[in-house]
Amino acid sequence: MWFLELLGADLDIGSNSKFTFISDRQKGILPAITRLFPCAEHRYCLRHIYENMKVSFKGDLYKEMLWKCAAATTIPEFTLAMDELKAFNKKAHLWLSKIPPLHWTRAHFSGRAVSDILLNNMCEVYNGKIVEGRDKPIISALEYIREYLMRRIVTVLNVIENSEGLLTPKATEMFDKIKQDATHYMFSGMEGITTRHAVAALWEKAATGGRVGTLESWVHPVYTMDRWKLVYSFKVNPINGRTLWAKIQLPTTIVPPKHHTQVGRPKKLRKRSAIELEELTQSGRLSKKQTKAACTKCKNTGHNSRTCKGQAEAGTSATAGKSGKRAKVVKPGKGGN
Template structure:
């Protein structure tokens, strides 16, 4: 217990106090706006029955860093990916994030989540494929044909699906031509995964964890940009080279000029423009400007956490059943090989003498 208390004291000094940081939240907002011009910070408090009370209970905070505003405007990112993660500790809550993406090879909604809600009522392969076919229809007639088929098959499913924004904003509804290809909000998932280690800390420490990650990410991307050459971004260059190999049999029609059409942020120059705005560092707490608001912020409602807080992102049963791409796979997709007899179907612990027969 002495070691446990010592660790708790050290952790509190490094991460800060959960309750005390709410009192300095307004000062933190002023420092954030001073070092990052154009930043928007809004703090919302709970309704107070007594208007003369010197304190207000914290409810939520909204932050939009100025450099990220300029990044968003520079590229004209038309789409927003929305996601959230859980905050741990004595005052649990949610961190809601919005990630801007361009329309090239991106989609507006996470269709896996749409299907998770749909399969509760409608089961079977036809209904499983329904949202994907709607969103990936390359032309408006193909989109309409599938919706008409679904309407005949199950009118309630048709009525439910046609009200989903992903259907209304599917690429077939723009110009009848392919508009965007990615059907998952992986950008948001990747961003939220980076915030896991900062979700179980006091509120200012959590906000600083996010700001520092964004600041370092812009620097890292800038280093990649400095090494890049050519007209296109490195990823797009690899995609283009792979596509050139696949479509070598096609006939290319040259327009007689010296220009080749490439859309939006595929160009390296646009990528550079997006990441030329930097997130500013902050001074120590003792140098923060002091808020002139007479009302003192207090902590939100305290919640005692049951058991050890989980840090891993929750996955659905379908996601868990699928093999992981890359170096690791789920055990369901593996066949164990015994290190004794070198035969598959069991391991050395359950080997029943097959090695003797092999000898």
């Protein structure tokens, strides 16, 4: 409640706001959003739903069925996907049915937010950008973020200056793919970027003498270059360095808390979930955790080439003794044999 109250004050969000929140299903977040922002739409991150689902229902097939249900854009399509899950496992269907679909399926989204995002990856992107600055003192951390924003805005403005067309580069790429597929579709309607069905209907209307204009003009304004320029119109200007900061005379001196250095190297990266570790393994980048590395000299495990003294792997001597064989060291002669 405390965090969301401050967030609402900073973003000027009132109780009647129709913002869209996306989060995990943490028990404290759900009632707090409902109480403070009763008119807001609250989506649940599908990755967290799958992590909870995976505890009882393991396997890639459950993941595929869950995504099929969440990605459905119409109620009949969603119902059909849920029926397939029910036919496969009734208990999994019952578990998923307890989560209201308006929080995690595109077919039940209100449409107020011109986005069909199902994951809160934006938070992970933010965490990734500030990873080098978040372990610094608060002033230094804010300075790190401010400097990053300055570089980010300049970089995007350079891209905007070199871009052409009505839509943003990413929206143009997506819309070109939609137009390419639209030749095989018939009309339907949806929020946001115009669908293949709508493009086909617009072509048909233009062919029969209707006034259509450019297809890009039918795309929602949030994907236009004008809106993109408006987003980055605010500039973060440089400020004076610390040597020019005004010194304030306070009656008390604030000293930093006592710091105790922990054992080991400090960790900056967050702990990966079981799903992320599984995806890393499937992508071919295996983790070396809980694995034994072999020495590059003697090919035995338990040590590396720097500490290698020609020792055998643990258990080798015992094995050799049982088999009745003995190791023999022969010094090379003059001939080098």
